Amino acid sequence: MLLGFKKTVAHAMTGAVVASLLGLAATAATPAVAAPQVSLLETGSTLLYPLFNLWVPEYTKMHPNVKITTQGTGSGTGIAQSISGVAQIGASDAYMSDAQVKMHPMLNIPLAISIQMINYNLPGLNKKHIKLSGPVLAGIYSGKITNWDDPEIAKMNPGIKLPNHKIIPIHRTDGSGDTFIFTTYLSDTDPAWAKSVGYSTTVSWPNVQGGIGAVGNPGMVEALKSTPYGVAYIGISWKAPVEKAGLGIAMLKNRAGNFVLPTVENAKAAAAEMVSKTPADERISLVFAPGPKSYPIINYEYAIVNPKQPNPETAAALRDFLNWALDPKGGNAPQFMEKVNFVPLPESAVALSRKQVAKIQ
Numbered sequence: 001m002l003l004g005f006k007k008t009v010a011h012a013m014t015g016a017v018v019a020s021l022l023g024l025a026a027t028a029a030t031p032a033v034a035a036p037q038v039s040l041l042e043t044g045s046t047l048l049y050p051l052f053n054l055w056v057p058e059y060t061k062m063h064p065n066v067k068i069t070t071q072g073t074g075s076g077t078g079i080a081q082s083i084s085g086v087a088q089i090g091a092s093d094a095y096m097s098d099a100q101v102k103m104h105p106m107l108n109i110p111l112a113i114s115i116q117m118i119n120y121n122l123p124g125l126n127k128k129h130i131k132l133s134g135p136v137l138a139g140i141y142s143g144k145i146t147n148w149d150d151p152e153i154a155k156m157n158p159g160i161k162l163p164n165h166k167i168i169p170i171h172r173t174d175g176s177g178d179t180f181i182f183t184t185y186l187s188d189t190d191p192a193w194a195k196s197v198g199y200s201t202t203v204s205w206p207n208v209q210g211g212i213g214a215v216g217n218p219g220m221v222e223a224l225k226s227t228p229y230g231v232a233y234i235g236i237s238w239k240a241p242v243e244k245a246g247l248g249i250a251m252l253k254n255r256a257g258n259f260v261l262p263t264v265e266n267a268k269a270a271a272a273e274m275v276s277k278t279p280a281d282e283r284i285s286l287v288f289a290p291g292p293k294s295y296p297i298i299n300y301e302y303a304i305v306n307p308k309q310p311n312p313e314t315a316a317a318l319r320d321f322l323n324w325a326l327d328p329k330g331g332n333a334p335q336f337m338e339k340v341n342f343v344p345l346p347e348s349a350v351a352l353s354r355k356q357v358a359k360i361q
Contacts, residue, residue, distance in 0.1 A: 044078015044091035047235030076175015090304035093177025110300035113343035115236035133253035134189025173213035270294035
């Protein structure tokens with residue numbers, strides 16, 4: 001009888017083991033639940049566009065469930081489409097005004113620091129770094145300074161034989177953060193410009209004979225390339241096409257009265273003077289900073305984001321991507337920044353941006 005009991009127990013135990021193994025096998029055979037696919041649209045700044053096109057393939061390789069589409073449409077469109085909900089990220093070289101934020105409580109999140117060049121197409125002189133200033137550029141774009149050999153330009157460039165030829169100013173016709181930064185520099189340095197035209201992503205450009213309009217940074221490069229004696233403002237991420245086209249890069253007069261080139265070193269000098277003044281919402285102009293080496297036209301590059309996203313999955317994907325973009329070992333790493341000649345965000349600005357990213361729900 002005892003023997004029968006042992007057989008019964010052994011049989012029961014064997015059955016339990018088999019059932020357990022079968023259960024494990026069934027569990028192993030069940031496919032893992034895939035992470036939900038999330039699509040994000042980034043649109044706006046043509047200055048930020050080359051950087052996003054470096055970031056997106058690297059990020060999505062690590063996060064295959066996230067699809068990010070990029071469009072270089074101009075900062076004005078980026079802001080508008082992020083407000084409307086068409087885009088999740090509105091890329092902009094300009095921060096939103098107090099009036100805009102009051103009407104549309106969007107986050108203005110800096111991702112990097114950019115530089116703006118002043119370029120020209122002067123036959124025989126493009127390899128020279130012509131010296132220019134805010135008041136001179138304001139005079140050119142308002143039609144008060146019409147020739148390259150104007151006394152105001154000549155006295156800044158002794159020893160250079162400037163041509164007796166009409167200057168052809170080229171400006172952006174789309175809503176542009178580059179226009180915002182450029183006209184901020186003109187407004188900060190020339191009271192007459194500040195009073196008559198001011199600064200914005202779109203301005204009423206003075207009617208200058210021969211002046212040309214272009215769309216986006218690519219359009220500005222092409223327009224200047226095909227316009228001898230032209231002058232234009234172009235974002236630093238387009239430096240390679242500018243150099244390939246053989247166009248000139250100006251030295252600009254800074255607040256200290258020195259003429260400086262748009263180098264990363266000079267941009268870092270300007271940033272060092274201004275970043276500590278950044279408020280919690282990070283809406284601040286870095287243009288025309290003090291300091292002997294400071295390049296005068298730099299600014300934060302912003303992601304304009306609605307803090308209230310349509311669903312938790314989109315919000316989580318946005319937070320993760322933006323935090324990666326801010327990481328000095330991620331999107332702010334030298335391998336990305338150096339290719340577009342941007343300045344990585346200083347640590348204090350990264351901390352402020354991360355606080356804003358955390359508000360995305």
